[in-house]
Every structure is written in structure tokens, then in C-alpha cells.
Amino acid sequence: MPLRKKKVITMLKNRLIACLVIKNGIVVQSIGFSRYLPVGKPEIAIEFLNSWGIDEIIVVDIDASKEGRTISRDNVRSIAKKCFVPLTVGGGFNSVEEVRQAIRSGADKVSINAAAIRRPELITEIAAVLGAQSVIVSMDVKVNQQGKYEVFISNGKEETGLDPVSWAKKVEELGAGEILLNSIDRDGTKQGYDLELIKKVSAAVNIPVIALGGACHPDHFCAGIEKGKAAAVAAANYFHFTEHSVITTKAAMKKQKSIHLRLDTYAHYLHLEHQETDGRIRKPSDDYLEEIRFEFHPKEEI
Numbered sequence: 001m002p003l004r005k006k007k008v009i010t011m012l013k014n015r016l017i018a019c020l021v022i023k024n025g026i027v028v029q030s031i032g033f034s035r036y037l038p039v040g041k042p043e044i045a046i047e048f049l050n051s052w053g054i055d056e057i058i059v060v061d062i063d064a065s066k067e068g069r070t071i072s073r074d075n076v077r078s079i080a081k082k083c084f085v086p087l088t089v090g091g092g093f094n095s096v097e098e099v100r101q102a103i104r105s106g107a108d109k110v111s112i113n114a115a116a117i118r119r120p121e122l123i124t125e126i127a128a129v130l131g132a133q134s135v136i137v138s139m140d141v142k143v144n145q146q147g148k149y150e151v152f153i154s155n156g157k158e159e160t161g162l163d164p165v166s167w168a169k170k171v172e173e174l175g176a177g178e179i180l181l182n183s184i185d186r187d188g189t190k191q192g193y194d195l196e197l198i199k200k201v202s203a204a205v206n207i208p209v210i211a212l213g214g215a216c217h218p219d220h221f222c223a224g225i226e227k228g229k230a231a232a233v234a235a236a237n238y239f240h241f242t243e244h245s246v247i248t249t250k251a252a253m254k255k256q257k258s259i260h261l262r263l264d265t266y267a268h269y270l271h272l273e274h275q276e277t278d279g280r281i282r283k284p285s286d287d288y289l290e291e292i293r294f295e296f297h298p299k300e301e302i
Contacts, residue, residue: 013260014225015055015232016250017210018239020045022061022091025075029237030062031188033140033156039240042075046082049239052246055262057083058111058180058234060138061091062155065114070098073105080106088136096125103130111180113138114153117160117167120174127175135178136210137171139164141197142184149197156184164197165204178208180234186214188237193220198228210234218252225259 020042021030027045028036039045042059049057059079061071071091080087083106090111093099099110116123116137126135141164144150151162168179181201183194193211202209208231211224215235224233239245251269253259263270273282 012208012231013055013262014253015210016221016246016253016261017056017058017232017234018045018049018054018246019058019060019212019234019236021236022059022071022075023063027240029188029240031237033184033187035188042079043082045240046079049246050082050084053250053262053264054085054239054246056086056088056232058088058090058136060089060111064091066154068092070094071102073101076102076105076107090136090138094119094122096122096129099126099130099134103134109134109136109177111136111138113140116171116176117151117153117162120170123171123174123176127177132175132177135176136180137176137178138180138182139167139201140182140184141194149200152184165200168201168205168209172205172207176207178210178231179205180210180212181230183213189214190216192217193224193228193230193233195223195228198224198230202229202231208232212236218249221249222253222256222259225253226256 020027022042023036027039027042029039030036046057064071069092071089076089086108087106088109088111089102089107090113093110093112094115102110112122112135123135123137140152140156141149142152142156149164151160151164151167152158153160171179179201181198183197186194191214193214198209198211210232211228211230212234215221215233216238221233224230248269250261250263254261254263254270275282
């Protein structure tokens with residue numbers, strides 16, 4: 001039986017989430033689901049993201065389904081040791097037992113994509129055994145030849161005929177705890193989120209929607225929450241190539257009264273200005289730099 005959900009109105013924190021796309025065991029930069037540029041080891045990326053205050057991390061092995069396997073449990077254990085925030089892993093899950101093994105290896109949640117479409121009852125099975133909070137349904141969406149939004153699988157190569165709004169409603173009924181909504185058309189473009197898509201899906205369901213695809217500026221993350229009405233905003237490529245990207249992005253987002261984020265590091269940058277072009281912090285005045293030169297902060301401990 002599908003799990004019924006009651007709408008609960010609470011003031012939940014928005015989240016800034018990093019996605020690590022894994023191919024051949026390394027983190028890659030994805031561009032349009034067709035080009036992949038190597039970045040580095042996932043353990044190093046996770047250690048960096050942890051240090052700068054990311055709220056959650058999603059790791060997806062995009063080769064797993066194609067190769068008929070799940071994301072390696074050894075890899076999950078290795079990255080979980082470095083991860084001190086909620087960790088979601090995805091890649092090839094087809095059964096409750098496979099999900100259970102990933103959770104036992106250190107993951108907090110799992111992301112399922114094609115398996116949920118091919119066997120929707122898997123969503124209910126996982127939620128019934130491990131809880132709705134443990135299952136995220138990932139939706140890869142792009143505009144089809146008819147000019148309409150459609151859900152795709154197999155790294156954006158296989159059509160499903162599914163409308164993302166209808167599918168989002170269905171996965172909520174089946175017991176999913178969250179939806180990861182990824183725009184294939186915006187992936188790696190640096191043009192910002194597909195706000196129309198995000199708003200449509202967010203308005204159709206009561207569970208959190210995580211926006212993904214195209215963000216490269218703090219303004220994009222703000223728009224995903226304020227205009228797209230997403231509960232959380234995520235990015236992959238952006239965090240790899242912008243120094244201090246997590247904490248400076250949070251500082252910019254916190255200046256918007258409608259956005260509620262956790263910001264609990266000593267280096268918060270709230271009093272500094274951001275450049276309009278790329279969102280990076282403007283160089284502070286020499287007087288300010290001299291003032292903080294001998295400022296002492298105790299060592300942060302996680």
C-alpha cells in the first residue's frame with residue numbers, strides 16, 4: 001500500500017547541497033550529461049566541503065546502472081569516513097537489501113532513479129523498511145522534441161514518456177522522502193536553474209524538492225529557493241572551481257530575509273560585499289585587513 005503523507009507546516013531550514021558525480025572512481029565535471037572532465041578523488045572533495053560548511057552531500061556513481069552493479073560499498077565506507085554531514089549515495093540500486101547495505105556502509109540516504117521508474121513499488125518497499133527519510137527519488141528532466149518537459153533515464157539518453165509533475169506526485173504517494181530534480185538542459189551551462197520546472201514540481205508536492213542543474217552564482221541559488229520554491233538547492237561543478245565557494249555562497253544567501261540557512265563557521269563573510277559578475281567576495285579594505293590581522297579564534301571542532 002502507498003504511504004500516505006500529511007502536510008506539515010514548519011519553518012524548516014533551507015539547505016545548500018553539493019553533488020559529486022563519480023565516473024571511473026573519480027569526481028568529474030558533467031556538461032550536458034555528455035561530456036565529463038576529471039576533477040579528483042571523492043574523499044578530498046568531501047573533506048573540503050565539510051570544512052567549509054556544506055549542509056549535505058550527494059554522491060552518484062553514474063556508471064553503476066550501465067554496468068549492472070551498485071555503487072561500491074567500499075567506496076561508500078571510504079567517503080563516509082570523511083563525511084560529517086548527511087550523506088546520500090546513488091547508483092544502481094534495485095532492491096531493499098542493496099539499499100540496506102549502503103546505509104550500513106555509512107550512507108544516511110539513497111538516491112534512486114531508473115529503478116523507481118521500472119519498478120515504482122521499490123520506493124514503497126524502501127520507505128516501509130528504512131523510513132521515507134532514507135529514500136530520494138532523482139528525476140532527470142529535459143524538454144523533448146514536442147517542447148514539453150519529460151523525465152529521462154540512462155544518463156539522459158532514454159525517454160520515459162513521463163511528465164515530471166505527474167511523476168513527482170506519484171513518487172510522493174509511493175513514500176519518497178524527497179525529490180532531486182535535475183535539469184539536463186541546464187547541466188554545466190552556468191545559466192542558472194530552470195525555475196519554471198522547479199516551481200511546477202515544488203507546487204505539486206508536499207515533500208522537499210532539491211533543485212539541481214546550472215547554478216554558478218549565489219543569485220542562482222537564491223532564485224531556486226525564492227522563485228522556484230525549492231526546499232534545497234544543489235550544485236556540482238560550481239563547488240569544484242570556486243575557492244571558499246560554500247561559505248561565500250551561504251553568506252550571500254543569508255542576506256535574503258526569505259532564505260533560512262545554517263551558517264555556523266567563524267569565517268562567515270556576512271559583512272563583506274560580493275562581486276556581481278561571479279559572486280566572489282570583493283577585496284576588503286586595507287584598514288579592515290589590518291584590523292583582523294591579530295584577531296584570534298579558537299580551533300573549530302566538528
